[in-house]
Amino acid sequence: MAARLRNTDVFAGINAALFVLMCIAVYYDRFIQYRGRGNLHEFAIYGGVILSLIAIAWLYFRQFQFRNSMLALVQAGILVHFAGAFVPLDGGRLYDAYIFGIRYDKYVHLFNAFVAAVVVSHVFDRVRAHLPFVRGLAVLLVVLGLGAVVEIVEYLVMLTVPNAGVGGYDNNMQDLIGNLLGGTLFVVLDCVRRSRRSRAASYAEP
Secondary structure (H helix, E strand, O other): OOOOOOHHHHHHHHHHHHHHHHHHHHHHHHHHHHHOHHHHHHHHHHHHHHHHHHHHHHHHHOOOOOOHHHHHHHHHHHHHHHHHHHOEEOOEEHHHOEEOOEEHHHHHHHHHHHHHHHHHHHHHHHOOOOOHHHHHHHHHHHHHHHHHHHHHHHHHHHHHOOOOOOOOHHHHHHHHHHHHHHHHHHHHHHHHHHHHHHHHHHHHOO
């Protein structure tokens, strides 16, 4: 009997295809511009690693049941990142635009940190981690850790790719602050939601 198709299967397939499309349409030309044709093996390694990570994440997360709305939220986080990098605005990128005095990039960090906290919290629920404070703290620390990994990658890009444009120390710290605010926002809202649910359940008891 064939295995049932899950929404996570569709989600992983769409994003693997999206990444391959971006490699063909955008990333390849940019890589040639910055690194030259003599380093195409490096481009192949990057692409292979990212596709492998998508496959590993798909194999692990397909064991959990995700609502379509949650996957749509994750997809929105991916798309706002792509929009920042590739949507032109006033001769530059959307990432370089300032909204209410704050660079667009920081909004992306806040939003994606919130989304990451939603997903981590959902996974924690499925593995029965039920201590509210410890659970909330763990979710926040996991999100901050994931954000720190991204900053390490950006630092390595800055060291190896001339004019990469990922920013310096101040930029890294601002990104981490955006991650902290997004993760904290989720933890606060989640605690309020769980508190209301707990009170409602206690009122319903005979």
